[in-house]
Amino acid sequence: MLELRNVCKRFKGIPAVDNVGFSALPGEITGYLGPNGSGKSTTMKMIVGLIETTSGKILFNGEPIERDLIAYKQRIGYVPEEPHLYSHLSGLEYLTMVAQLRNLPANRALDCIDGLLQLLSLHGSRHAAISAYSKGMRQKILLSAALMHNPDLLLLDEPFSGLDVGSGLVLRSLIQVLASRGKTVLFSSHELETVERVCSHVVILNRGRVVADDSIERLRTLMAVPTLEGVFSQLAVEQDTLAISRDIADLIGA
């Protein structure tokens, strides 16, 4: 189980994440939502161990992650928000490097990489440099790198970004299958429809603070709205979207 307790992150005194606390259980897909700049990616990076918390605790299976950060990192799979990859390497070379960094047995890693590349339709271009890959292909490489070591905790930051419809459907099912096999999945996305279909539980963040932490069903009932989009709009969207749209159209003289 992943547990965040009163986690804060401040940059020069300005809070990016403020007193955030929630739990993500094994076998459950937790949606992590929020508008741009709400602190989602910062939280993800703290959970991955890329940056330190200013205060608060992050626990995995009851243990603070910093107790043995290296061992913890061996158990997580992370898909970052942006597909930054070493583009001078080929897809195969990149995945091989990640497997070596994770100290996976060479033969098993090779089989796993080969299988993932086949299943994600990347096998034909496995020797091409990543610089030539489309955004969707890069996303698939990120997914493969995050999954190949069979992690216990999956942290997915906008994993559907750039994927075509077919690949998106595969990923959606894959997340559900992995959760059904006991993995803990924390899933951040702006695609509320997907979140609504995939996640059982959501945490909504606004201005660095948790404004909702419950099952989607209960949130809809509590707020008396039929969709997650309605819940999100009430809790995290502070702008009059229609007025802004009209202002933009007026501004450009449309």
Place this chain on the structure above:
Amino acid sequence: MNRVEDTKLQFRVLRRQFLFRLVDVEVLSAHALGDANKLVGQFVSLLIFISLLLTLGLLGFNDANVTPDVRLALSLSLAHVLIATTMLAVGMFAVLSWDSVFPDRRDVLLLAPMPVRARTIFLAKVAATGAALAVVVVVLNSATGLGWPMAFAAVMPSSHGILGVVRCFAAYWFTMVAAGAFIYCGLLALQGLVAQILPRRLFLRTAGLLQMAAFCLFVSVYFLEPSVSGPTTLISPEMQRLARRLPTYWFFGLFNELAGYTHPALVPLARRAWLGLAVTAFAAAVAYALSYMRTMRQILEEPDITSGPRSFKWLPRFGNQLQTAVGQFSVRSLTRSRQHRLILAFYLGIGLAFTIFLARLFVPVFLPTSAQPVQANELWSEPNIPVLAASIMMSVLAAMGVRVAFALPLELPANWIFRAVGVRAGTGILTATRRALLFLSVLPVWFISAAVCLKLWPWHKAAGHLIILGLLGIILSDVALYGFRKIPFTCSYLPGKSQAHMVFLAAIGLVALIARCAAFERQALQGVETTMVMLILIGAVAAGIKWRATILARSDERELQFEEVDSSAPLDLGLSRDGGVTGRRES
């Protein structure tokens, strides 16, 4: 605004953008923190320093004891050196800005949808290149271009009085600009020609090799070509044959013709300069225009994904899984990154230049035609200072070059993977990095040295030197990586921190030190006992340094360094987007 004004504005905006991007800023890492202007400032100060250094000769020029004939000989020699130096500097600049003369994919994708004519982009590129070229020539000649023309006017037989001085000034500056333009256009024509002949994919691969070849050619020619020691040397058949082939002499002839010194041997050279300038300018214009259209089209038509060839597994294992990952990543990054290869080439170029310099210094008759074959053969058949010093020098500079390249990031935002998988600092990473450094720098130099030494010298003496070179490589790798808690190419970099302009000066000091070491080694290699003592001593030093480096690495196994400067909001992690550092919210 009307269309003409629009085009002018677009031209000015694009010229400015292209000018700033002419020397590839990615060499400095576009994502790195720090001030890139500092590095540019260092190169400018280096050029000014060279210019001042070359002006120092003026101090002794007007000595009353110097006869007019000697003064004329000196001025001819210096005029040639100044022209050659300008051509070398422009050549280096041309190599560095190789990729900036054509629009890249980013340019095309950004500019193609905009209402900008291809002609405007084309002209803006040409104008930016011309401006940068002028800056290099002007800065390099900032001091020499003021002092030397006056000195030349004083000795040129037909350039007296104020008009003579003005003529010499004009001749000097015209020649420098023309010589620079010749080199630049020549390289541009070559690039355009290769771009026309080869498919784009192959052209991009060949470009790196051509850059390196051009770099080495410029440095070699500069240091190898004989100087003009006076009017008499100009009429020797050997010199005339050489002068016909080497462009520096053509422009030397042009300068003299323009300044009014019409030596019969110089007239055909001046003609060659005019002809060469016209041919290269025309060829560059045609090749550039054709390539421009083709490149623009190819970039747009290039498929998003091209199937790459099956890569040949030529890389060795570097230890355990983690070490192999880091080692192979380092080798692949250096061999595939044009920017990092150029940095290494810069160091190797300096090494090559000093190797040639040493060879010429220790073997006065280095040029084959004047050499005395018997003496030369005797000299080379035993361990000698030029070969000993050159191999050591190349090892040192190769190791330095690779170490500097290791410190420069490649795709900094992608380093999250090393952080996310949890790579621990310590001896494992240090060993992998050391092996990669040895593989990329010391080993190639060692193999080339082995081929040369075993060919020239008795085997036991060659073996002695090769063992020393190997031990030196171990020492170099440990010293270079002392306190290095990074994975190569993954840590952010502060431009200007490397003091690139000091490399040149440090190399001069290094030559003296290495020449002394080489002299000592040559003596030691004469006897078996002295060779053994030397090997034991160097071996002990190598073991001591290795032990110290390992102890240091073991004592600090906690964290690898990914930030040159510890920042509370690392830009490479993109935290500036998360609201916290935008200052929108107050606590």
